Amino acid sequence: GKKISKICCIGAGYVGGPTMAVIAQKCPHITVTVVDLNQARIDAWNDPDTNNIPVYEPGLDAVVAEARGRNLFFSTEVDKAIDEAEMIFISVNTPTKTYGTGKGMAADLKYIELCARQIARVAKDDKIVVEKSTLPVRTAEAVKNILQNTGNGVNYQILSNPEFLAEGTAVEDLHAPDRVLIGGDTTPEGQEALESLVEVYANWVPRERILTTNLWSSELSKLTANAFLAQRVSSINALSELCERTGADVSEVARSIGTDSRIGPKFLKSSVGFGGSCFQKDILNLVYIARSYGLKEVADYWEQVIIMNDHQKRRFATNIVKTLYNTVSGKKIAFLGWAFKKDTNDTRESAAIYVADDLLNEQAGISVYDPKVPESQVYSDLDYLETRASEKNKQLVTVVTDPYEACKDAHAIAVLTEWDEFKEYDWIKIFENMKKPAFVFDGRNLLDTNKLKDIGFKVYSIGKEA
Numbered sequence: 001g002k003k004i005s006k007i008c009c010i011g012a013g014y015v016g017g018p019t020m021a022v023i024a025q026k027c028p029h030i031t032v033t034v035v036d037l038n039q040a041r042i043d044a045w046n047d048p049d050t051n052n053i054p055v056y057e058p059g060l061d062a063v064v065a066e067a068r069g070r071n072l073f074f075s076t077e078v079d080k081a082i083d084e085a086e087m088i089f090i091s092v093n094t095p096t097k098t099y100g101t102g103k104g105m106a107a108d109l110k111y112i113e114l115c116a117r118q119i120a121r122v123a124k125d126d127k128i129v130v131e132k133s134t135l136p137v138r139t140a141e142a143v144k145n146i147l148q149n150t151g152n153g154v155n156y157q158i159l160s161n162p163e164f165l166a167e168g169t170a171v172e173d174l175h176a177p178d179r180v181l182i183g184g185d186t187t188p189e190g191q192e193a194l195e196s197l198v199e200v201y202a203n204w205v206p207r208e209r210i211l212t213t214n215l216w217s218s219e220l221s222k223l224t225a226n227a228f229l230a231q232r233v234s235s236i237n238a239l240s241e242l243c244e245r246t247g248a249d250v251s252e253v254a255r256s257i258g259t260d261s262r263i264g265p266k267f268l269k270s271s272v273g274f275g276g277s278c279f280q281k282d283i284l285n286l287v288y289i290a291r292s293y294g295l296k297e298v299a300d301y302w303e304q305v306i307i308m309n310d311h312q313k314r315r316f317a318t319n320i321v322k323t324l325y326n327t328v329s330g331k332k333i334a335f336l337g338w339a340f341k342k343d344t345n346d347t348r349e350s351a352a353i354y355v356a357d358d359l360l361n362e363q364a365g366i367s368v369y370d371p372k373v374p375e376s377q378v379y380s381d382l383d384y385l386e387t388r389a390s391e392k393n394k395q396l397v398t399v400v401t402d403p404y405e406a407c408k409d410a411h412a413i414a415v416l417t418e419w420d421e422f423k424e425y426d427w428i429k430i431f432e433n434m435k436k437p438a439f440v441f442d443g444r445n446l447l448d449t450n451k452l453k454d455i456g457f458k459v460y461s462i463g464k465e466a
């Protein structure tokens with residue numbers, strides 16, 4: 001394939017930022033420019049203090065510090081970056097539609113289409129366009145149509161290169177991916193473009209880990225991978241409820257089945273429910289696609305993964321209310337964690353948001369502590385639900401920067417995120433400052449239950465008899 005020396009990436013978010021930082025780190029001969037419409041985000045990526053970059057990921061600050069200004073650039077000059085690049089990644093958001101046909105299910109592709117039209121308008125020479133965003137199967141066809149019908153007569157090759165990094169471990173995942181997936185046209189030109197991208201990754205990824213497929217397999221594999229992963233979480237969560245009724249312990253069950261090499265030990269942690277920007281959005285999208293092809297059984301099968309997850313979040317909140325003598329009105333409940341998992345500042349679709357919303361409906365007061373999530377984000381997550389007035393959320397919820405303050409005078413503590421630091425707290429001190437009986441609802445099975453019970457806490461864990 002043609003040797004690539006200039007890459008542009010549209011979208012400087014949780015995927016575009018880390019992915020391009022690592023490409024730039026590992027390929028000093030390639031100039032990588034990441035562009036975004038959001039000036040504040042670009043300014044944060046350019047902050048001289050790499051602690052202030054907008055995405056918190058362990059190790060990312062060092063990668064950015066190494067490559068930024070050398071061959072990694074962040075900018076809002078989208079047209080210029082498109083014009084100069086030989087290869088353009090599209091890494092913009094593809095959220096669930098909130099309006100019109102497919103509302104609440106289909107992926108909203110308006111940002112993708114805008115990118116395609118912008119590329120078509122600007123490009124004056126041949127380009128390879130890479131879908132990095134997660135997209136419905138057959139989107140490449142639409143992208144190609146737009147490029148060819150609105151462009152300046154230059155040639156385009158479309159590749160699909162979905163991203164498999166998980167937040168919280170993005171840098172590790174990018175440095176040593178299980179695989180890189182690249183889909184392209186089966187024509188000679190398509191294969192040549194595909195080879196150009198293979199060569200970029202081959203700078204640090206072993207060749208046998210770089211899988212190539214046709215475009216549609218690549219697009220569909222991304223949705224499939226997330227559906228399978230989320231399905232495992234919903235499967236173990238479904239069993240957690242049965243464990244709580246029968247005296248079985250979900251962690252023991254997970255260990256017992258996970259040692260079967262056909263099942264495997266990963267992704268069997270029972271929890272308050274999966275969150276994150278991807279799982280729910282991508283499964284809803286898969287369900288929508290299946291329905292649009294008239295595949296009712298296929299759609300219903302995957303939809304159950306979401307139904308189970310919603311149930312898991314709701315029953316966690318319900319259990320808190322029930323245990324606190326059927327009323328939490330006016331009581332203080334401390335939330336340890338707001339992010340959707342540890343080691344990220346991302347809160348999109350975090351279970352904490354939905355558990356809080358249910359408790360606020362019962363007029364609870366909530367005090368939130370998360371090591372990486374700022375106050376403004378907690379309020380904006382709650383306001384986004386539009387369940388109640390913004391003033392009401394501000395009145396009922398406080399966000400603090402000290403976990404001991406969050407727990408002081410609380411009737412109950414709910415652990416929503418598995419941050420390591422929660423294990424190290426002085427739990428005796430926390431107990432002494434709480435209302436009695438002091439309850440802990442561990443939504444992550446993170447804490448040492450026996451130790452807490454010895455101190456005097458009443459402890460409820462997921463998938464264990466109380």
Ligand code: NAD
Pocket residue numbers: 010011012013014015016035036037038041078091092093094111114115132133134135163164165166167277278
């Ligand atoms: P994000 O919201 O963090 O970032 C997207 C960025 O694109 C935003 O900063 C936005 O301002 C910018 N943008 C939107 N339209 C633009 C335009 N026309 N021109 C310039 N910039 C524009 O989203 P994300 O989490 O990085 O996800 C991006 C894609 O990657 C999605 O399709 C997602 O499904 C997929 N993905 C995400 C993850 C993850 O862990 N977050 C993992 C794998 C795949």
Ligand code: UDX
Pocket residue numbers: 163164165166167168226229233266267268269270271272273274275276277278279340341
């Ligand atoms: C996911 C996919 O893992 C990744 O490959 C894809 O690129 C993007 O979507 P992410 O959402 O960042 O990544 O994190 P992940 O580790 O998959 O966790 C998703 C949610 O599932 C989190 O809320 C997590 O706490 C939860 N989870 C995960 C469990 O509850 N139990 C588990 O055993 C694993």
